[in-house]
Amino acid sequence: MRAVCWHGKQDVRVDTVPDPEIVQKGDVIVKVALTCICGSDLHLYNGYVPTMKKGDILGHEFVGEIVAAGPAVTRFRVGDRVIVPFPISCGACWYCKHELWSLCDNSNPNSWMMEHIYGDTGGGIFGYSHLYGGYAGGQAEYVRVPFADVGLEKIPDGIPYEQVVLLTDIMPTGYQAAVYCNINPGDTVAVWGCGPVGLLAMKSAKLLGAERVIGIDRFPDRLQMAHSQCQAEVLNYEEVDVAEQLQNMTGGRGPDSCIDAVGLEARGTGIEDVYDLVKQTLHLETDRASALRQLVKACRKGGTLSITGVYSGFIDKFPMGAIFAKGLTLRGGQAHVHKYLPHLVKLVAEQQIDPSSIITHRMSLEDAPEGYRTFVKKQDSCIKIALKPEHAAQKSEPASA
Structure with missing residues (x-):
C-alpha cells in the first residue's frame, strides 16, 4: 500500500x-x-x-x-x-x-x-x-x-x-478545550491560535453558551476566518499588547477563560520571541511558551486556562507566581x-x-x-x-x- x-x-x-x-x-x-x-x-x-x-x-x-x-x-x-x-x-x-x-x-x-x-x-x-x-x-x-x-x-x-x-x-479537541472552561452565560472566552483547533474551540465555546469569543493570531486570513465563521472579535498580537487590549475589551477584568490552541511552537514578539527561539534551538528548553505566558497575564482573577496546544517537555520563565496570585485553574491534555x-x-x-x-x-x-x-x-x-x-x-x- x-x-x-x-x-x-x-x-x-x-x-x-x-x-x-x-x-x-x-x-x-x-x-x-x-x-x-x-x-x-x-x-x-x-x-x-x-x-x-x-x-x-x-x-x-x-x-x-x-x-x-x-x-x-x-x-x-x-x-x-x-x-x-x-x-x-x-x-x-x-x-x-x-x-x-x-x-x-x-x-x-x-x-x-x-x-x-x-x-x-x-x-x-x-x-x-x-x-x-x-x-x-x-x-x-x-x-x-x-x-x-x-x-x-x-x-x-x-x-x-x-x-x-x-x-x-480536532473537533473533540476544540470541544474539550471549551468544556474545560466551565462556561457560564455571559462569559468571554479568548482563544490563542486561529488554526483548526482554535477555530473549532471558538465554535464550541459559542455552542456551550459563551457570549463573546476573541481570537488571537498574527495571520490576517486566519483572523478573518475566526471573525466570519466563529463570530469572533479578533486581535493581531503583532499589532497590539494582547493582555492590555483584552483588559480594555472586558471592562478591566480580563477574559473569564483563556484557551491555548498554539502549543510548543508559539511565536511572540520582541526579545521574548528571540529568547525562546534561541533556547529551543540550543535545546535549553523544549517548548516555546509565548502564548502560555500571555494567557496567564490576560486571564481574569479566578479564571480558567485551558491548554489544548501540544507541549512536549519543558519551558522556561513560566509565571507560576501569577497563577497562584490570581487563583487560576489550569486544565489540559490530549x-x-x-x-x-x-x-x-x-x-x-x-x-x-x-x-x-x-x-x-x-x-x-x-x-x-x-x-x-x-x-x-x-x-x-x-x-x-x-x-x-x-x-x-x-x-x-x-x-x-
Whole structure:
C-alpha cells in the first residue's frame, strides 16, 4: 500500500509499505477514505517530538470502511463506515472506565518511555512517535485499528466522510478545550491560535453558551476566518499588547477563560520571541511558551486556562507566581475523544455544526509532501488539508444529509 512516511526533519515521503494485518482478535483493518494533516503533525515534521524513526507512517485523523475484522470484534462488521478516534483506548482499565480515554493504561506498549520523561504514561496514539506506542498512522491506504469495539464510531447513513473526518481529533479537541472552561452565560472566552483547533474551540465555546469569543493570531486570513465563521472579535498580537487590549475589551477584568490552541511552537514578539527561539534551538528548553505566558497575564482573577496546544517537555520563565496570585485553574491534555464523539456525531447529523467548513485544501495522498510544505509555511491561506487515497478518489461519496 501507499503511505506517508517520516524520513527526518522536514522530510516526508509517500512510500510503498506492507499492508497491515490483523494481529489481535479485537483488531479491524480500515480502508482509509479520507485523512488529514494535523497541526500536531507539524511538530513531528519540524523535529520537535522525540522517538520518531525513519519510515514511521504518519497521521492520526482518518475515517474509512472496515474491510477485515478479528474474531473478537462484535460491534462492527465488514462494510461499516467508521470514525477512528486518534487516542487508542482499551476500554477496561481504570482510566477508560472513568472516561479518561486518552490516558489509557494498556494501549501504549512503550509506556516506560513516557514514565521516564513525565513520571507517568498516556495512551497510544496513531502515527505519533514511539513515545505514544509506535502505531502506524492513518495517512495511508489501510490501517490496523486495535480495540475496535472500544474506539470506533459508526458514521450515520448519508453523511459524507468530509463532514466527520475532523471528529477524529480536532473537533473533540476544540470541544474539550471549551468544556474545560466551565462556561457560564455571559462569559468571554479568548482563544490563542486561529488554526483548526482554535477555530473549532471558538465554535464550541459559542455552542456551550459563551457570549463573546476573541481570537488571537498574527495571520490576517486566519483572523478573518475566526471573525466570519466563529463570530469572533479578533486581535493581531503583532499589532497590539494582547493582555492590555483584552483588559480594555472586558471592562478591566480580563477574559473569564483563556484557551491555548498554539502549543510548543508559539511565536511572540520582541526579545521574548528571540529568547525562546534561541533556547529551543540550543535545546535549553523544549517548548516555546509565548502564548502560555500571555494567557496567564490576560486571564481574569479566578479564571480558567485551558491548554489544548501540544507541549512536549519543558519551558522556561513560566509565571507560576501569577497563577497562584490570581487563583487560576489550569486544565489540559490530549482530548478524550470517545467521551464526546457520540454527541458531536449527533450535532453533525442534525446540521448544528459542520466541521468541514474549515477545510481549505483537498489533495491526493500522493501530494502529501507538498501539503506538509504548504501547511508548515502557512502558504495559500492554508488552514486545513484533507488527503484522499487513490482508491477513495475513484469511489463516489454519499450525499449530504
